[in-house]
Structure formats: C-alpha cells, structure tokens
Amino acid sequence: MKETLLEELKTLLNEDSIRYNEPMSKHTTFRIGGNAAVMVFPKTVEEISALLKWKEENQVPFVTVGNGSNLLVSDKGFDGVVMKLQSNFNEIKMEPDGKITAQAGCSLYKLALFARQHGLSGLEFAGGIPGTVGGAVRMNAGAYDGEMSQVIEQVVALDGxxxxxxxxxxxxxxxxxxxxxxxxxxxxxxxxxQLAKGEHDAIKEKQEGFDRLRRQKQPLEFPSAGSTFKRPQGYFAGKLIQDAGLRGYQVGGAAVSEKHCGFVINKEKATAKEVMQVIQDVQSEVQKQFGVTLEMEVEKIGDFT
Ligand SMILES: Cc1cc2nc3c(=O)[nH]c(=O)nc-3n(C[C@H](O)[C@H](O)[C@H](O)COP(=O)(O)OP(=O)(O)OC[C@H]3O[C@@H](n4cnc5c(N)ncnc54)[C@H](O)[C@@H]3O)c2cc1C
Structure with a gap:
C-alpha cells in the first residue's frame, strides 16, 4: 500500500489500533493465509465510519472479518486493509423490553450463553457456530433447523x-x-x-444436544471453515462427495474429511492453494458423476490466480 495512504490511516485511528503485515493465518479457523498489509481494530462506530469513508474515497482494497470461520485467505495474503471488530465490539445487553442487543464482534457462543442465562430460547442452534454476530447475520448462518433470520429483530449497519x-x-x-x-x-x-421465554435447563439441554451432535459428526479436531459447500437443492454436499469416492481425498496438507465429507480440512500445514485444489477437484468430480454443481459456501479473500 502507498506510504501516503498509510500516513492518512494514522490520522483516523490510534497507533495501537493498527497492525502491519499481520498473518491472516492467525485470524482464520482454517489457520491459513498470508499477510494482510494492514489490519485495523477500530474502537468506536465513528472510527469505523471514518475508515469506510476513507477507503471509498481512496479506493483502498478493504475487507472486514469476524472470527474468520467462513474464510479461505490466499497464501499471498491481502494487499489492503482488513478490519477486525471482534476484540472491541463484543458487548451484549438486555433491553428493558426483553430483547437482546449484541455488537457485531460478539461470538455466537457468548450470545447463546447470555440468552440461556436470561431464560431466553431461540439461539440454541447458534451456540456451536464459531462465528461472530456480524459474520452470521451477513450469511444468515444456521444449523439444526434454526437460522439467524428466525431470531433477528433489527440490524444496524453502515454502508460503504x-x-x-x-x-x-x-x-x-x-x-x-x-x-x-x-x-x-x-x-x-x-x-x-427477539427470543422466546424458555426454561434455563431445557435450553441448556437442547444446546448441549446440538454440541454433542457436532462433536460426533464434524471433524472439530482439524482446522477448517465448516461446511465447504452450500447445500445443493435436493442433495447433501457431504453425501455426494462421499458417493463420488472422495472421502479422505488429499492434495498436500488439505483433505476431504473422513469424518464428514462436506468439510475440507487443513490436515497438515495446508496452503490455500492446496485447499482450492481439493475444492476444485471435488467440484469437477461431483459434476461429472452426478451433474450437480457444488457452490462454495466458504468465501475467498485475496488473489488466487
Ligand atoms: C467447525 C465449524 C462449524 C461451522 N458450522 C456452521 C454451521 O453450523 N452453520 C453455519 O451457518 N456456519 C457454520 N460455520 C461457518 C461459520 O462459522 C459461519 O459462516 C459464521 O457465520 C461466520 O462468521 P465469522 O464471524 O467467522 O465471519 P468471517 O468468516 O470472519 O467472515 C465471513 C464473511 O462475513 C463478512 N463479515 C464478517 N463480519 C462482518 C460484519 N460485521 N459486517 C459485514 N460483514 C461481515 C466477512 O467480510 C466475510 O465476507 C462453521 C465453521 C466452522 C469452522
């Protein structure tokens, strides 16, 4: 990034809110990714707003991340600014009308726990999703017949x-x-x-049941970004991949999980390039054998050419 832009950035944020050449592997659940030229940790909404205005005026490549649990970042990193809200925007509060307000960087685990402690039901499905409120709202994250759309009342956001x-x-x-x-x-x-009134122990039991299912079915012992592909209509991605004979299919350190074929895992020091190779091979084999297109659910950041 240009020196002049970096100088301008320093006028928008405190020095302790800016990091240079930050390894993205530290900020993704895949534990993969080259360096972000700059990573910023704004502390107020005004700072986020000023950053967005600045990136727009100067056409600075810019991306925001939550917990990096749905991301594959290029081995070349990201030559721009990555904004991370997780550490400074993680407050949750109970409103007088029984609703809960949570900031974008708040983890879904913490949010679900808070709801449970207040005897509110509806977020049991979300407690085991390793994302933040911001990332989960954006993609309407869901599991076990629940999704964000069922519990959201309102979203406060900023435009570009x-x-x-x-x-x-x-x-x-x-x-x-x-x-x-x-x-x-x-x-x-x-x-x-907006959640429903519930009983603490029943909420706890339901959530712990979901957590048990996750541990049984998902390869949580390896770094990954969750389900690699969206569910194709009328099919299950994992089943198609398994039926295509790709269980355990490996390129370098990246592999189709043997435990759940819908997950591509970082089995051993995988690179983003290796993960992409596995993804593309899976896509073309499933297309060839079953005529079904597998679309990536995981989002890419950076240059993959
Ligand atoms: C083991 C495992 C299990 C998982 N299980 C599930 C599951 O059951 N269901 C499910 O839906 N997902 C699941 N996921 C995927 C992932 O956790 C979710 O997609 C989650 O919502 C991503 O949130 P995040 O904060 O990590 O977002 P990130 O991965 O950091 O970002 C994802 C996208 O959201 C954008 N984003 C992040 N924060 C904001 C913000 N504040 N405003 C606007 N955009 C933002 C980013 O720019 C990016 O485009 C799983 C992942 C793992 C690793």
Missing part, C-alpha cells in the same frame, strides 16, 4: 461510505446463506434479537 442504516428483519431480505448485508455490502455494527 460509512452512513448508518437500520434494517428491520424484513428489510434484511434473508434467504439461504444470504441477506441484503451480503448482496449490497453493508457492515454490521450491531443486531437486536
């Missing part, structure tokens, strides 16, 4: 120029792994959740 916008649940236009936040590139700042 840093202007604040409040979306009602309907305005979020949630669909399968999509929302207006994703389609029109908004930046989530906080979300309000």
């Amino acid at each position: 120029n840093g202007n604040r916008k409040v979306f009602s649940k309907e305005e979020c236009r949630f669909g399968y792994r999509r929302s207006i936040i994703k389609e029109e590139e908004y930046y989530v700042v906080e979300a309000v959740f």
Whole structure:
C-alpha cells in the first residue's frame, strides 16, 4: 500500500489500533493465509465510519472479518486493509423490553450463553457456530433447523461510505446463506434479537444436544471453515462427495474429511492453494458423476490466480 495512504490511516485511528503485515493465518479457523498489509481494530462506530469513508474515497482494497470461520485467505495474503471488530465490539445487553442487543464482534457462543442465562430460547442452534454476530447475520448462518433470520429483530449497519442504516428483519431480505448485508455490502455494527421465554435447563439441554451432535459428526479436531459447500437443492454436499469416492481425498496438507465429507480440512500445514485444489477437484468430480454443481459456501479473500 502507498506510504501516503498509510500516513492518512494514522490520522483516523490510534497507533495501537493498527497492525502491519499481520498473518491472516492467525485470524482464520482454517489457520491459513498470508499477510494482510494492514489490519485495523477500530474502537468506536465513528472510527469505523471514518475508515469506510476513507477507503471509498481512496479506493483502498478493504475487507472486514469476524472470527474468520467462513474464510479461505490466499497464501499471498491481502494487499489492503482488513478490519477486525471482534476484540472491541463484543458487548451484549438486555433491553428493558426483553430483547437482546449484541455488537457485531460478539461470538455466537457468548450470545447463546447470555440468552440461556436470561431464560431466553431461540439461539440454541447458534451456540456451536464459531462465528461472530456480524459474520452470521451477513450469511444468515444456521444449523439444526434454526437460522439467524428466525431470531433477528433489527440490524444496524453502515454502508460503504460509512452512513448508518437500520434494517428491520424484513428489510434484511434473508434467504439461504444470504441477506441484503451480503448482496449490497453493508457492515454490521450491531443486531437486536427477539427470543422466546424458555426454561434455563431445557435450553441448556437442547444446546448441549446440538454440541454433542457436532462433536460426533464434524471433524472439530482439524482446522477448517465448516461446511465447504452450500447445500445443493435436493442433495447433501457431504453425501455426494462421499458417493463420488472422495472421502479422505488429499492434495498436500488439505483433505476431504473422513469424518464428514462436506468439510475440507487443513490436515497438515495446508496452503490455500492446496485447499482450492481439493475444492476444485471435488467440484469437477461431483459434476461429472452426478451433474450437480457444488457452490462454495466458504468465501475467498485475496488473489488466487
Ligand atoms: C467447525 C465449524 C462449524 C461451522 N458450522 C456452521 C454451521 O453450523 N452453520 C453455519 O451457518 N456456519 C457454520 N460455520 C461457518 C461459520 O462459522 C459461519 O459462516 C459464521 O457465520 C461466520 O462468521 P465469522 O464471524 O467467522 O465471519 P468471517 O468468516 O470472519 O467472515 C465471513 C464473511 O462475513 C463478512 N463479515 C464478517 N463480519 C462482518 C460484519 N460485521 N459486517 C459485514 N460483514 C461481515 C466477512 O467480510 C466475510 O465476507 C462453521 C465453521 C466452522 C469452522
């Protein structure tokens, strides 16, 4: 990045909110990815807004990350600014009307626990998803018949120029792994959740049941970004991959999980290039054998050419 831009950036944030040449492998659950030229950790919404305005005016390559649990970052890294909200935007509060407000960087685990402690049901499905509120709202994360769209009341976000916008649940236009936040590139700042009254022990039991299922079925012992592919209509990605004979298929350190074929895992010091090779090979084999297109659910950051 240009020196002049870096100098300008220093006028927008405190020095302790900026890191240079930050390895993205430290910020993704895949534990993969080259360096981000700059990583920023804004502390206030005003700082986020100023950053967005600045990147827009200067056409700076810019991306935000939550917990990096749905990301594959290029081995070449990202020659731009990565904004991370997780450490400074993780407050949750109970509103007087029984709703919960959570900031974008708050983990879903913490949010689900908070809801349970307040005897509120509806977020049991989310406790085991290793993402943040921002990332989960954007892709309408879901599991075990639950998804964010069922519990969201309102989302506060900023547009690409840093202007604040409040979306009602309907305005979020949630669909399968999509929302207006994703389609029109908004930046989530906080979300309000409307949950049902429940009983603490029953909520706990339900959530622990889901957690047990995850441990049984998912390769949580290896770094990954969860389900690699979206569910193709009428099929299950994992089953198609298994039936194609690709269980355990490996390129370098990246492999199709033997435990759950829908997960590509970082088995041993995999590179992003190796992960992509496994993904592409799986896609073409499944297409060839069953005529089904597997679309990536995991999102790519950086240059993969
Ligand atoms: C073991 C494992 C299990 C998983 N299980 C599930 C599951 O059951 N269901 C499921 O849906 N997913 C699952 N995932 C995937 C992942 O956890 C979810 O997609 C999660 O919602 C991603 O959140 P994140 O904060 O990590 O986002 P990131 O991976 O950091 O980012 C994902 C996308 O969201 C954007 N983003 C992040 N924060 C914001 C923000 N504040 N505003 C706007 N955009 C933002 C990023 O730019 C990026 O485009 C799993 C992943 C793992 C590793």
